[in-house]
Amino acid sequence: MRKIVKGSEPLALTRFKARSAGRNYSDLGPVExxxxxxxxxxxxxxxxAYCCMPISGEQPDTMNEHLLCRDLxxxxxxxxxxxxxxxxxxxxxxxxxxxxxxxxTPLMAECTVELRFLISGRVEGLSARAVETIEVLNLGDHxxxxxxxxxxxxxxxxxxxxxxxxxxxSPVEDDELLELLIDDLSEPEGGKLTAYAPAIVNILKxxxxxx
Numbered sequence: 282m283r284k285i286v287k288g289s290e291p292l293a294l295t296r297f298k299a300r301s302a303g304r305n306y307s308d309l310g311p312v313e314x315x316x317x318x319x320x321x322x323x324x325x326x327x328x329x330a331y332c333c334m335p336i337s338g339e340q341p342d343t344m345n346e347h348l349l350c351r352d353l354x355x356x357x358x359x360x361x362x363x364x365x366x367x368x369x370x371x372x373x374x375x376x377x378x379x380x381x382x383x384x385x386t387p388l389m390a391e392c393t394v395e396l397r398f399l400i401s402g403r404v405e406g407l408s409a410r411a412v413e414t415i416e417v418l419n420l421g422d423h424x425x426x427x428x429x430x431x432x433x434x435x436x437x438x439x440x441x442x443x444x445x446x447x448x449x450x451s452p453v454e455d456d457e458l459l460e461l462l463i464d465d466l467s468e469p470e471g472g473k474l475t476a477y478a479p480a481i482v483n484i485l486k487x488x489x490x491x492x
Contacts (some may be wrong), residue, residue, distance in 0.1 A: 282392040283479035288324050291316040298331035298359060305353055306358035317345050321366035328472040330387045331418050335476045336368050343486035344369050350380040373427055377419040384410035398480040400449055402435030438481045459485050
């Protein structure tokens with residue numbers, strides 16, 4: 282995950298609320314839903330809020346995900362700070378979460394330190410709520426749970442490291458080079474971040490701390 286800073290809600294949502302008092306998310310039309318998707322996706326730099334895979338901001342690969350589910354919290358269904366953009370991958374992220382609560386969210390700064398990503402592609406929880414969140418979202422704590430996601434992270438992380446002159450099998454590297462790569466991966470280009478960049482940044486920061 283990467284800490285998301287929520288901005289102002291899209292104008293289409295504001296206008297809907299002004300003319301539709303007492304209504305909820307299910308009453309939104311395609312224009313308003315699309316505006317929310319696009320706005321959330323842009324502030325997430327075109328990465329899924331949970332797994333950080335690339336998303337377009339449009340269907341069918343992107344959906345509006347409610348942190349507190351609509352079924353249990355209907356009064357928050359139109360609250361923009363309760364909505365993020367998720368991928369639509371089967372059995373992970375929104376599709377895995379359903380109406381469950383993920384106690385660690387990408388709106389919390391702690392999400393960047395309570396999850397530890399490994400060069401193997403796996404992710405570990407460093408707190409009880411992180412462990413629970415990984416399970417709820419099926420974020421790949423082990424290959425047997427989400428082999429596809431683990432393999433994607435592993436392959437891209439190793440490819441990026443090798444492209445930048447780093448040996449993925451020998452994490453003892455020059456600190457300055459690691460810091461430069463962290464800065465590069467943390468900076469959006471054209472409003473977009475590299476696929477799984479937050480996970481790779483997390484790996485590199487772990488190497489720095491261990492050096």
